[in-house]
Amino acid sequence: MVDVVDKETRSRMMSGIRGRDTKPEIIVRKFLHWAGFRFRLSPNDVFGKPDIVLPKYRTAVFVHGCFWHRHAGCKIATTPKSNTGFWLEKFGKNVARDKLVQARLRKEGWKVIIIWACQINEKKLASVCDRIRKNIQ
DSSP states (O other): OOOSSOHHHHHHHHHTOOSSSOHHHHHHHHHHHHTTOOOEESOTTSTTOOSEEEGGGTEEEEEEOHHHHTOTTOTTOOOOSSSHHHHHHHHHHHHHHHHHHHHHHHHTTOEEEEEEGGGOSTTTHHHHHHHHHHHHO
């Protein structure tokens, strides 16, 4: 299938996708701050650069976008119709890297919490917040 926009437009659109300070990430940070947890953002000294690190609890929090990190069963985790081979390879590398990072952090004694972007909405936020609180302490 052919892309509905030209290459330059697609490139500009893709470059506008942010890697940090996304809306779901900011919502999680606001909750953590409100709940009294103190954290650091994307520290260079922690392997894999988690989105949020709670050093006191030795916990790394990743706020994953469902599309980029392939949230299983999520309607947002679609595969583009054009250039499918490229996307499948890219998604495969992302998932493999995520598994490697999580395994290494756990081996180093870190708790790892994965929060999916689709879980950050008004209906599901309370259960996500409870899960964070239970896993941290």
